[in-house]
Amino acid sequence: MELPFRAKDDGLLKNGELVALRKRLRNMAPAHDVTTVVACAFDHRTRALPFIYADLRMAPAGVRAVGSALVDAGFHKTRIVLQQWNKNFAPSQMRLDGRIPDMFLVSSMQIHSAQCQALIRDACRIPPEQRPLIIAGGPKTIYEPWDVFSADPDDPWGADIAVTGEEYVLLSLLEVILSERAGSEPLRSAFLRARDRGLLDEIPGLVYPRTDADGVACELIDTGIQRLVSDLDETPHPALGYRLLEPPSRHATLASQALPAERVRKLTPIGSLVMTFGCKFNCPYCPIPSYNQRNFRTKSADRIAEEMMRLYHDFGLRYYFGTDDNFFNDKARAIHIMATLMRAREKLPKGHRRIRWGTEVTIHDTLQMKDYLGLARGAGIRALWLGVEDMTATLVKKGQSVDKTAEAFGLLRQNLICPMPMLMHHDTQPLVTRGTHYGLLNQVRLLRKAGAPSLQVLMITPATGSRLYEQTYNSGLVYASADGRPVETYMIDGNYVVASHHEKPWRKQLSILAAYLYFYNPLRFLKALVRPKTRLYLADSGLQVIGMWGLLKTLRRTLPWAWRLARGRITRRDTYPASSIPMRAPDGTPAAHALPGTPVSEPVTAQGPDSSQAETTARH
Ligand code: B12
Ligand code: SF4
Structure with a gap:
């Protein structure tokens, strides 16, 4: 829902x-x-590819x-x-x-x-x-x-x-x-x-x-769905939060002082920064548009520039990740933000113009921005994560195709911006196909050839707050356990095959590993260094190292699961996880956040029953 x-x-x-x-x-x-x-x-x-570095090195x-x-x-x-x-x-x-x-x-x-x-x-x-x-x-x-x-x-x-x-x-x-x-x-x-x-x-x-x-x-x-702040300049400055971090330790207790400012950069070298929220697309597996009540909310360009500069001066932070759902969503705004950031960077003394950042965009919008990718580079953008999902648009259509993906990747590379593809693997996608681009490895190969230095492959998994959520559970797609091992919430991250009608789901699990292995391996690392095809070879080889390290962790976590899947004895859920506690709005109407089927309690009146004994009825 x-x-x-x-x-x-x-x-x-x-x-x-x-x-x-x-x-x-x-x-x-x-x-x-x-x-x-x-x-x-x-x-x-949950420590596994593709988030292996960002998960610990970017204070949320x-x-x-x-x-x-x-x-x-x-x-x-x-x-x-x-x-x-x-x-x-x-x-x-x-x-x-x-x-x-x-x-x-x-x-x-x-x-x-x-x-x-x-x-x-x-x-x-x-x-x-x-x-x-x-x-x-x-x-x-x-x-x-x-x-x-x-x-x-x-x-x-x-x-x-x-x-x-x-x-x-x-x-x-x-x-x-x-x-x-x-x-x-x-x-x-x-x-x-x-x-x-x-x-x-x-x-x-x-x-x-x-x-x-x-x-x-x-x-x-x-009490219902929140009202959202539309002008993100109204939110407090992120620099305040960086002064409050508890230093890392093995203790159960807290240190007497927060992390000193000069240690922030070492522990969290990437600063995540809110710039915009929302996306104009409407993918059925994604909760983001409805969370934002179909609004696109942004900070002003000046505020974003000021935040980056202040975080740089206060903590020495040079690398940023925009927490955008789709930064290029609104072309005019994106251009204005980038132009402002470019000017702000130019004002810095020469040796200090090292502020760099990346964020998430779509293929469709990147192509709309093709004349401004030089500006993007000038603004400090060095990497863009693109929701390619499935290049052939069989799984979902949001303006991508094999040609458009290759074009967008080419344009980004020309402007020295790393294109970071995010793929979604699904039941009907084979590992390899002959003569078409449908297979997972076919697509990984194409993306690599198009200049991708990193890869994200996640199995499509039901997301809370998305349109497909209940239907996915009700159709029996989602596993409860495999070979006696229950599916736990930490496994619902797209790395584990936990929702599939495939007759050999272990193959899906191994396909994801094969895609990573094809992409991150010692041979490719050497090639990236010795015979670089791109001027981005340092980023490329660095990402190969992180990728290989992450792959080892991913293998350790998901291979045993593939084994369980192969042994069979898969049990499935027949319904989605909803509240077992009755829910209601203060006036007794159904609760806004309750999923269909949640028990509803009667409001307590002065004469009415104690809430603990309130009659409950099923909603819907
Ligand atoms: C950056 C990001 C990441 C980074 C996180 C790195 C980091 N350490 O920060 C990376 C790339 C690693 C990542 C990975 C994943 N991510 Co992510 N990611 C995001 C993204 C784009 C931005 C997060 C963010 O910083 N937002 C800005 C902050 C300010 O917003 P916020 O966290 O929501 O906090 C606000 C409110 O929630 C609230 N709030 C938050 N905490 C609290 C606490 C209290 C007490 C109160 C009162 C309020 C409150 O106030 C905050 C200020 O407004 C969001 C989407 C989005 N736009 O938010 C997805 C998102 C958080 N990711 C999501 C998911 C699912 C994942 C993955 C599982 C991969 C996947 N399958 O998609 C992995 C998990 C990796 C891991 N091991 O943790 C989902 C989470 C869904 C859910 N219901 O939990 C989100 C929401 C995207 C979505 N589908 O809607 N992600
Ligand atoms: S393009 Fe991305 S953020 Fe936008 S609705 Fe689709 S999955 Fe969600």
Whole structure:
């Protein structure tokens, strides 16, 4: 299910709303000595190609944005802990400023859910009277907020609230809680009162539980789809978040100081930077257009240039990755941003013009930009990730074809920009075909010939929040287990074949490995160095090294799975994972984030039943 759309003209915040909220909080902050730890959940079992370097060496923008928002609002005692760097971090043992923090925030992608739940579970070991207010957020809760609450009476853990939105939602929640807080009362107790008085119900983008006496969630109240900030210049500056990072360690506890500015670049040499959000295409397996309520949201060119320059000056960051879904989506804006960045780079003293960046685009839009790729190079773009998916457009059509892909790659290479293809493998695509370009290896070969220095091949896998999601599960495509090994959430990353009707799915698994092996190997590495075909040979050989290292990790992770697939005994899911806890909107209507089939609870009235005994009915 795609996220539902808000009413027309009500999907976006009014201009200035986020700025005004930040200002109001800054006025409130001096009266509240609030300490916060923001954790980024990361499951190290997901370490494999094609993300092997970026996964640890690029501090995620989501937790940094949340940290920046808190500091900007005046809450300086904030620390960001990345499980990427702090595997053993235990919230039950965290102390900040000498005390248990007032708030514990967890951010997670879907594939890191197991770690997200483990963090929350551990935080719940802190006795309730001392426990921080636990808030979950990020791409996991945006689509599946129910998963951060336990419904098991024998194991009652859970966040206090899930945020299904961005900075504005979190800051609105904080404003309400602080308005309700009496003196230095524990933040969590002010939260519980605000919740019980219904004060949170007016903030779209929250899901909170009503619990029974034992603390078990009996129903979830969903305040609806968030309103989105349209002018991204209103968001707090990303430089603030970089000052909050916990230094890497093996300890369960936190260091006394955050990572010093001079060590930031070494640990996270790539800076991920929000520039735009959204995409005009409408691929049925992709949740991005509906998440953005079909809007394309951007920062101004000046703001992007200022951010890059400030991060360069403050932390020495030279390499950036734009978190765009499709940077070339709006041609005029992209040109304006690139022209501004080019001027900003030119203003730097000669030896300092080394700011470089890359981002995601589509083949179709790259061709539309063919006259501006020199400008792109001048703006510092050195690599573009292109969603080629299937060059023959058999799987999905978004303006790509073999010829167009080759043309786009050629143009990028001419302008010394690395074309980084992203392919999607699927049941009907053979490993090799004769006389056509349909086979996976045929396409990999073409892409290599067209100058690709890196490769991404992922098996098509159901994505939460996409149109095809429920249908994919209901059709029995998705596995529950293979040869007795259950499919766990960390495996739903496209690297494992976990959704297929192929009679020999192990072949699909091996095909992905074969594609990588064909692309990354010692022979190619030597050729890239000795007989370079392109002026980008240093990038090419470097990426070969990272690719071979990543391939070893990928082999270690996915070969055993291929073996299980080959042994058969595959069991399939017959339905999608939905909430087992009843959900509803505050007024009793169906919850915006609930998948069809989620039980619905009756609202509690003054005379009505206790929510824990509320009658539940199936939705749809
Ligand atoms: C950059 C990126 C990557 C980088 C990440 C590197 C890094 N360390 O940052 C790389 C290339 C490695 C990557 C890999 C993958 N990615 Co990726 N990636 C993105 C991308 C394009 C940008 C992420 C980002 O920085 N966004 C900007 C920040 C500011 O947004 P945000 O993280 O959503 O955070 C905001 C809110 O969510 C919220 N928030 C976040 N955390 C919290 C916490 C709290 C408490 C609160 C209140 C709020 C909150 O506030 C933030 C500010 O607005 C997104 C799409 C997108 N445009 O967001 C996909 C995305 C995150 N990736 C996704 C996926 C699926 C993957 C992969 C599994 C590959 C795949 N199959 O597509 C792998 C996983 C690799 C791994 N082992 O982790 C999905 C996640 C879906 C989900 N439901 O979890 C996304 C959302 C794309 C999509 N399909 O919609 N990815
Ligand atoms: S082009 Fe990419 S971002 Fe746009 S809808 Fe398709 S998959 Fe999603």
